[in-house]
Each structure stands twice: as structure tokens, then as C-alpha cells.
Amino acid sequence: MAQPASQHARTLFDKLWASHQIARLDDGRSLIQIDRHLLHDLSSPQAFSGLRQAGRTVRHPEKTVAIADHIVSTDVDRSDATVPGGTEMILALRRNAQEFGIRHFDIGHPDQGIVHVVAPEQGLVQPGMTLVCGDSHTCTLGALGAWAWGIGTSEVEHVLATQTLAMQRPQSMRLTLDGTLAEGLTAKDLALHVIRSIGVRGASVGFLELAGPLVTALEMEARFTLCNMMIEAGARAACIAPDEVTLAYMAAHGRQIPKLDEALQAWRQLYSDPGSRYDTELKLDINLQSPQLTWGTNPGQVIGLGESLPAPDTSTSDSERAVLAKAYAYMGLRPGQRLEGLAIDRVFIGSCTNGRLSDLIAAARVARGRKVAASVRAMVVPGSMTVRREAKAMGLDKVFLDAGFEWRNSGCSMCVGMNADQVAAGERCVATSNRNFEGRQGPGARTHLASPASAAAAAIAGVIVDHRTLES
Numbered sequence: 001m002a003q004p005a006s007q008h009a010r011t012l013f014d015k016l017w018a019s020h021q022i023a024r025l026d027d028g029r030s031l032i033q034i035d036r037h038l039l040h041d042l043s044s045p046q047a048f049s050g051l052r053q054a055g056r057t058v059r060h061p062e063k064t065v066a067i068a069d070h071i072v073s074t075d076v077d078r079s080d081a082t083v084p085g086g087t088e089m090i091l092a093l094r095r096n097a098q099e100f101g102i103r104h105f106d107i108g109h110p111d112q113g114i115v116h117v118v119a120p121e122q123g124l125v126q127p128g129m130t131l132v133c134g135d136s137h138t139c140t141l142g143a144l145g146a147w148a149w150g151i152g153t154s155e156v157e158h159v160l161a162t163q164t165l166a167m168q169r170p171q172s173m174r175l176t177l178d179g180t181l182a183e184g185l186t187a188k189d190l191a192l193h194v195i196r197s198i199g200v201r202g203a204s205v206g207f208l209e210l211a212g213p214l215v216t217a218l219e220m221e222a223r224f225t226l227c228n229m230m231i232e233a234g235a236r237a238a239c240i241a242p243d244e245v246t247l248a249y250m251a252a253h254g255r256q257i258p259k260l261d262e263a264l265q266a267w268r269q270l271y272s273d274p275g276s277r278y279d280t281e282l283k284l285d286i287n288l289q290s291p292q293l294t295w296g297t298n299p300g301q302v303i304g305l306g307e308s309l310p311a312p313d314t315s316t317s318d319s320e321r322a323v324l325a326k327a328y329a330y331m332g333l334r335p336g337q338r339l340e341g342l343a344i345d346r347v348f349i350g351s352c353t354n355g356r357l358s359d360l361i362a363a364a365r366v367a368r369g370r371k372v373a374a375s376v377r378a379m380v381v382p383g384s385m386t387v388r389r390e391a392k393a394m395g396l397d398k399v400f401l402d403a404g405f406e407w408r409n410s411g412c413s414m415c416v417g418m419n420a421d422q423v424a425a426g427e428r429c430v431a432t433s434n435r436n437f438e439g440r441q442g443p444g445a446r447t448h449l450a451s452p453a454s455a456a457a458a459a460i461a462g463v464i465v466d467h468r469t470l471e472s
């Protein structure tokens with residue numbers, strides 16, 4: 001029988017909740033202190049309009065940071081011009097940041113990029129913080145031991161005005177990952193495999209702690225990738241307790257944090273005490289041997305290379321059958337087929353999932369000295385201009401350009417069909433991003449989510465292929 005949770009043993013979430021709860025409200029909710037608020041071009045203009053209409057102002061501009069990323073052009077000689085309606089939003093964010101005195105990583109800023117890439121790079125996320133942004137992939141930032149989650153537009157307005165949020169204490173869960181990853185597989189393969197295993201609602205909680213040997217073995221950037229994908233399993237926030245890997249990252253990126261040395265010590269207390277229990281506990285024993293890619297239209301429809309696409313069986317319900325049939329029709333695939341050898345048209349390497357330096361290094365390892373297939377248009381979009389600069393200093397720009405990849409400026413780009421970077425209807429794209437929903441990369445676009453190495457290999461081969469057969 002399971003041991004009852006010890007009275008005093010607290011989970012990481014218990015600690016984060018207790019240290020940010022500033023009041024209990026009569027309706028059963030609690031008022032939570034928000035340490036950092038990130039804004040982007042797409043989800044903030046409406047919130048500012050509401051704020052103005054209510055005659056309010058920004059309570060803590062110094063805790064608020066704005067970043068232009070979703071709608072911006074990624075052309076190397078870009079301006080504010082982008083898709084219809086987009087420029088207005090870029091200008092609105094600029095105006096709002098200026099008027100309320102908010103630091104802004106605008107187009108042209110040397111460190112502009114995707115909000116979830118820029119924030120940790122610039123030391124804007126710290127272990128133990130509460131951090132919110134009007135964006136579901138804010139869960140990425142919990143990799144540093146922060147409680148970071150995505151909020152809606154009315155909540156954005158509330159945080160702007162008060163630097164707090166009223167909320168019910170959310171359900172919490174710990175997912176422990178144990179086992180092995182074969183050589184050449186990455187956090188992206190692991191994340192896709194986890195979502196395949198537990199389903200797109202398998203971790204539908206407000207707070208998910210990721211733990212276990214497979215998690216702690218990951219480098220910091222790989223942890224961002226894993227946490228980033230957990231919203232696709234339903235988790236609003238995903239968090240990894242700070243350890244030496246986290247603290248080394250903070251020592252490098254948090255130099256402007258006052259009393260950093262003391263902070264580094266304090267962050268060591270942010271872990272789940274032995275004997276503490278989450279509302280739900282789940283453990284996966286993983287033995288991953290092949291690259292994982294999505295074949296369908298949600299991030300749980302994943303297959304390992306070497307496997308055949310699933311056919312409905314006797315245990316499949318009618319509604320599941322309908323979902324499968326729709327995904328197959330949209331993707332132009334059939335049960336029993338394999339992904340290897342499937343011809344592709346586009347490759348996208350970037351996004352807040354896999355647009356960091358280590359991702360570009362992994363892709364370049366495959367691309368070096370090779371050529372993108374004539375039938376493929378492939379682009380590399382660094383997650384931030386900082387990443388772009390660092391990659392360039394390593395000569396990666398040259399590797400990609402020589403191979404025939406486009407080497408673009410930073411932004412959300414082809415992860416989301418909201419700027420000029422889109423996949424045409426019927427085209428098949430291998431993408432390192434996190435969502436493969438119908439129309440996500442453009443109406444009728446067919447997306448296969450994959451790791452940077454898998455994406456680079458597909459660009460070279462012109463078909464889906466196991467990158468380990470190419471790597472030099």
C-alpha cells in the first residue's frame with residue numbers, strides 16, 4: 001500500500017504556491033503574486049485596449065517585458081511590413097511599451113526573438129518565480145524551476161493592472177521518466193513519445209512536475225524542449241526542479257540578478273521533499289530506440305521510424321475511428337504505411353521548441369557538406385537574434401547556406417500560419433515546432449513534427465529518413 005504523504009513533506013508546487021499566495025478570497029480562490037509578465041505582439045493589444053478603457057495603468061512596468069515575435073517577418077532585411085493586419089499589432093505593442101515604460105524586444109533589437117527563447121536567455125526567468133504570458137507555450141519556462149503558465153487576454157489585462165491573478169489552486173501531477181534513449185535521440189523524440197504514450201489529455205493539470213533520470217540527464221536547452229511540449233499533453237505549467245544544470249545556466253544568464261550568489265543557494269531549496277505527493281503520480285519506463293515523428297493532426301499521433309502507421313482495431317471506438325480517418329485523409333496517408341521514404345516539400349527548423357543553439361548544432365551536424373534535395377524548400381529560423389549571432393560565430397550559417405537552407409531572422413515563423421512563412425495547401429512539411437493541427441502551418445498544410453536532426457535529414461534526403469543513416 002502507498003505510504004500516506006507526510007504532513008510536512010511539501011512538493012515543489014506546494015512551495016511555489018505558498019510563496020506566492022498573497023490572500024485567500026471569499027469565493028475560494030487565492031490571489032497569486034506574479035513575478036514576471038511577458039507580452040507578445042499577438043495576445044497583448046486587446047488587453048491594453050481594455051486597460052485604457054478601464055482608465056487603469058500598468059502596475060509594475062519593471063516586471064513586464066514585451067517581445068515582438070508571432071507576426072513579424074523573418075526576412076533578413078525585414079521592416080515592420082508583414083501579413084495584412086500584422087503591422088498594426090507590431091505598432092500597437094511598440095506604442096504600448098513606450099507609453100507604459102515597458103522594456104521591449106522589438107524588430108531591430110539585437111536580442112529580439114521568440115518570447116520563450118528570449119526570456120531565459122536574458123535572465124528574465126528565475127527558479128521559484130511565477131511567470132505568465134498570454135501564450136500557451138509559456139510552460140517552456142518552467143524548465144528553470146519557475147511556475148510558468150499561459151493565460152488568456154482578460155487575465156493579461158488583470159496582471160497588467162494588478163500584478164496578481166485570482167485562481168483556484170490547480171490540480172498537480174508528477175510525471176517521472178525513467179529508462180533509456182538510444183544514441184542520437186533527443187528531448188524532442190522523448191517529448192513526442194511521452195505524448196504518444198499518455199495522450200494529448202494525459203497530463204491535463206494546472207501544474208506538472210517532470211522528474212526522473214531521463215529528465216535530469218537532459219541539458220538545459222533540452223529541458224526547455226521537453227517542457228515546451230507538455231502543454232500538448234494538457235499541462236498548463238511544466239516544471240523541473242532546479243539542479244546543478246539549472247544553476248549553471250542561471251549563473252551564465254542571470255548576471256544582472258541582484259545578489260545572484262545568494263539566489264543560487266536559495267534555489268537549491270526548490271525541490272519536492274521526499275515523501276511529498278502530488279494529486280496524481282505517473283511513471284513511464286521508456287526504452288526509445290528510433291526517431292519519433294508525428295504522422296497525424298495532433299501531437300499524440302506519433303510513430304517511431306521503423307513502425308507502421310496504426311490501423312483501427314477491435315478496441316477502437318467509433319469516435320476514435322472517425323478521428324483517425326480524418327487525420328489520415330488530411331495527411332494523405334494510409335494505415336499500415338511507413339513514414340520512411342515519404343516525399344516532403346518543406347522543412348522548418350526553428351520555433352520555441354527547437355530554435356535554440358543546441359538545436360541548430362544538431363541540424364548542422366546532419367547538413368554539413370550536403371545539399372538540400374532539389375524538391376525541398378528548407379529554412380532555418382533561429383529562435384532569437386542572440387541564437388542567430390551565436391550560431392553565426394560558430395559558422396553554422398555557412399553550413400546551412402552552403403547546403404541550400406534559407407537562413408532567416410528570428411520569429412515564430414512557420415510554426416504558426418500567422419506571418420508570411422507558410423506551407424501551401426497539400427504540401428508536406430517536416431517541422432521542429434510543437435503543433436501539427438489542421439491548417440497550423442497554413443490552410444491544407446501537412447505537418448510532421450520532428451527533432452532538428454530528423455528535419456535536417458529530411459531536407460537533405462527529400463524524404464523522411466532516419467538521420468542516423470546520414471550523420472557523419
Ligand SMILES: CC(C)[C@H](C(=O)O)[C@@H](O)C(=O)O
Nearest residue numbers: 042043134135136137150416
Ligand atoms: C498565438 C498564441 C496565443 C499561441 C499560443 O497560445 O500558444 C501560439 O503561440 C501558439 O503556439 O499556438
Ligand code: SF4
Nearest residue numbers: 137351352412415416
Ligand atoms: S514559436 Fe510557435 S509555439 Fe512558440 S510561441 Fe511562437 S507560435 Fe507559439
